[in-house]
Amino acid sequence: MDRFKTVLTENNIELTRAETLVLQINVGLECNLACRHCHLSAGPTRKERMSRQTAEQLVAFASKFSFHTIDITGGAPELNPNLPFLIENLAPYAKNLILRSNATLLGEETYSDLVELCRKHQVVITISFPAISEIQADSQRGTGVFDQSLSVLKKLNDLGYGREGTGLELNLVSNPTGAFMPSDQKQLEKRFKEVLQNKWGLECSNVFSFANVPLGRFKEWLEKSGNFAAYMDKLIKAFNPCAVSGAMCRSIISVDWDGYLYDCDFNLAIRLPLGGEPLHFSELQELPGPGSSIAVSDHCFACTAGSGFT
Amino acid sequence: MSDSYYKRTDLPKFAEISEGAPGLASKFFDYYGAVFAEGALSEREKALIALAVAHAVQCPYCIDAYTQACLEKGSNNEEMTEAVHVSCAIRGGASLVHGVQMKNIAEKISF
Numbered sequence: 001m002d003r004f005k006t007v008l009t010e011n012n013i014e015l016t017r018a019e020t021l022v023l024q025i026n027v028g029l030e031c032n033l034a035c036r037h038c039h040l041s042a043g044p045t046r047k048e049r050m051s052r053q054t055a056e057q058l059v060a061f062a063s064k065f066s067f068h069t070i071d072i073t074g075g076a077p078e079l080n081p082n083l084p085f086l087i088e089n090l091a092p093y094a095k096n097l098i099l100r101s102n103a104t105l106l107g108e109e110t111y112s113d114l115v116e117l118c119r120k121h122q123v124v125i126t127i128s129f130p131a132i133s134e135i136q137a138d139s140q141r142g143t144g145v146f147d148q149s150l151s152v153l154k155k156l157n158d159l160g161y162g163r164e165g166t167g168l169e170l171n172l173v174s175n176p177t178g179a180f181m182p183s184d185q186k187q188l189e190k191r192f193k194e195v196l197q198n199k200w201g202l203e204c205s206n207v208f209s210f211a212n213v214p215l216g217r218f219k220e221w222l223e224k225s226g227n228f229a230a231y232m233d234k235l236i237k238a239f240n241p242c243a244v245s246g247a248m249c250r251s252i253i254s255v256d257w258d259g260y261l262y263d264c265d266f267n268l269a270i271r272l273p274l275g276g277e278p279l280h281f282s283e284l285q286e287l288p289g290p291g292s293s294i295a296v297s298d299h300c301f302a303c304t305a306g307s308g309f310t
Numbered sequence: 311m312s313d314s315y316y317k318r319t320d321l322p323k324f325a326e327i328s329e330g331a332p333g334l335a336s337k338f339f340d341y342y343g344a345v346f347a348e349g350a351l352s353e354r355e356k357a358l359i360a361l362a363v364a365h366a367v368q369c370p371y372c373i374d375a376y377t378q379a380c381l382e383k384g385s386n387n388e389e390m391t392e393a394v395h396v397s398c399a400i401r402g403g404a405s406l407v408h409g410v411q412m413k414n415i416a417e418k419i420s421f
Contacts, residue, residue, distance in 0.1 A: 133386035176381070183384040187353060191384055 003236065004300045011241045015250070015294050017263075020287040021068040022252040023094070024265060025050075025058065027080040029257065033102050035128070035141045037175050039215040039269045039299075042075040050257040055082040058255065061281050062093040070094040071252075073265060078105040084117055091121040100173075102141070103127035103149040106156070119159055122167055127152065129172035129207075132195045136177040153202045162204040169205045175212050179227040181234060181306060185209040211235065213302040215269045232298065238305035247303050249294050255281050263294045264303075272297060321371045354383035358393045365397040 008015055026040075027050040034043035050058075062070060070090050077083050077099060091097050099118060105111055106125075118125060129149055131137045137146040153170075157163060162170030172192065176182050189207035196202040212218050214231060222228040249264040259280045262268040272295045273279060274288065328335030346356050357379040364372030380390050 131384070131386065133388070135388070136386050178381065180378050180381045183382060184353070187348070188384055191352075191354070 002298075004296050004298050007236070007239055007301075008244070008296075011239075013241055013244050015244055015247070015296060016290070017288050017292045017294055018250040018290050020251060020253055020289075022071060022248070023062060023065075023067045023069070024071040024073060024252050024254040025086070026073050026254065026256050026265060026268060027055075027075065027077045027083060027086070029075045030079045031074060031076040031102065032079065032105060033076070033142055033145060034217070035102075036221055037130075037140055037177075037212045037218045039213040039218055039266055040075070041216040041220075041269075043217075046075065048075075048257050049080050050082060050259075052082050052085070054257070054259045055086055057259070057282055059086070059089040059093075061284075062090055065287055067094050069096040069098060071098040071100070073100040076102050076105055078111055078114060084114060087114075087117055087121060087123060091123070096124060097121060098124045098126055100126045101128075101152075102145075103129060103152040104145060107148060107152040115156070115159065119161075119168060124169040124171065125156060125161060126171040126173060126208075128175070129153075129192075130174050130177050132192055132199075140175070140177045150200055150202070153196070153204070154200070157203055162202075164203075170203075171206045171208060172204050173208045173210060175210055179212075179222060179225070179231040179234075181238060182209040182211050185307065211302045211305050213266050213269075213299050215266060215299050232301070235301035235305045239301060240304055240306055243304045243307060247300075249300075249303070253288065266299055266302070267295055267297075270297070270299070316370050318374065321374060324371070352383075354380075354385055357383045358385055358389060361390060362393040362397040365394050366401055 029040055029042045029046035029048040030044070031038075031042040031046065032044060070093065072083070072086060072090075074080070078101065083099075087097065087099070106115055106127075117123075127149070128141070129137070130140050134146040137149070138144065153162070156170055159168070160166035161168040174182070174188060174192070182188075185208060188209045192207045193204065196204065214222055214228070214235070219228070222231050249267075252264055253274060254262040254265050254268050256262065256268050259282065260271075261274040261279045261281055261284065262272065263274050267273070274295065275293070276295065325335075325339075328339075346353060346360070351359075357376055360372065361376040361380050364376050377390070380393075
């Protein structure tokens with residue numbers, strides 16, 4: 001379990017925090033999908049949800065510190081009824097407010113007000129979109145999800161999201177549909193944009209390409225399919241010392257649905273706490289400063305492989 | 311000696327071939343890297359061609375390497391299967407087109 005630490009030492013690298021600029025909020029593990037690559041094992045049977053009280057405290061917390069970016073994730077954040085409250089009340093406290101979505105629920109009529117709210121506050125919408133192949137995308141996310149995602153993209157495009165000059169940013173995140181490394185981001189973005197435009201007349205602002213993190217449901221699948229050792233080997237061989245300085249854990253704090261703090265959403269998945277001991281955000285007097293330690297484990301190889309996970 | 315000529319674990323040892331002739335290996339690997347870099351064709355397209363050629367030359371190392379490379383460059387099962395069919399068509403076609411030689415010879419020596 002200490003291979004990552006060993007590799008850092010071998011490369012003479014000390015992984016410590018830089019300035020904390022990003023507050024990531026995980027509002028719960030409930031999700032309408034059960035994607036095979038999910039590091040949190042989120043799904044329809046998970047009932048963990050951020051309460052209204054925690055959401056209110058979190059707004060007060062965000063108002064106390066100056067975050068450049070606030071990034072709301074899940075599960076499917078849409079399923080937490082406190083999401084509109086969070087968007088409305090967090091928007092004044094960050095230059096950049098991001099909502100991560102699995103690109104299915106936003107297409108439903110029930111969530112039309114939510115989409116309008118996002119538009120009103122210029123919330124960046126970042127959606128999971130693993131592949132431009134229906135078979136590959138559905139193999140990761142479930143039958144019919146690819147078509148639903150195209151409908152959501154169309155709806156968001158119609159509202160101005162992803163269209164140039166609107167200021168409404170729509171980003172796609174592609175994770176490999178199996179135990180292999182992610183595509184080069186620049187080339188993937190070029191191809192996705194071409195195919196989306198030519199085949200369906202759709203647009204997006206950016207496409208991000210990230211490695212799957214060997215935790216949760218993805219780790220279970222790796223083990224069951226006999227791919228775990230080979231996948232870890234690939235991640236380790238792809239270790240890029242230059243990717244360490246840009247790792248997101250250096251500038252982010254991640255709050256779980258129950259208010260406890262982590263260095264990132266992956267440490268959150270295995271409850272590897274920020275600072276080594278469980279710490280609730282309400283107990284935090286000041287943000288962790290540059291040079292402070294970051295909890296690491298072997299899943300961190302996913303963030304340092306190739307061009308990294310920033 | 312192992313019981314099999316082909317072992318999955320041999321593929322990562324490819325670079326060791328440089329031990330016998332480092333100068334030649336260096337030239338080959340530099341060239342290899344340059345061939346697969348983005349150019350008039352994308353890296354994804356080149357990986358699909360390599361996958362088809364790997365099937366034509368029936369190299370299990372290359373099939374393993376370029377199946378993974380194709381997926382990592384963003385290709386899907388339909389595209390990769392079509393690439394293998396291209397290889398199959400050329401191999402099959404190459405056999406069949408030699409039937410013209412067979413016909414020429416048979417016609418020459420027959421009444």
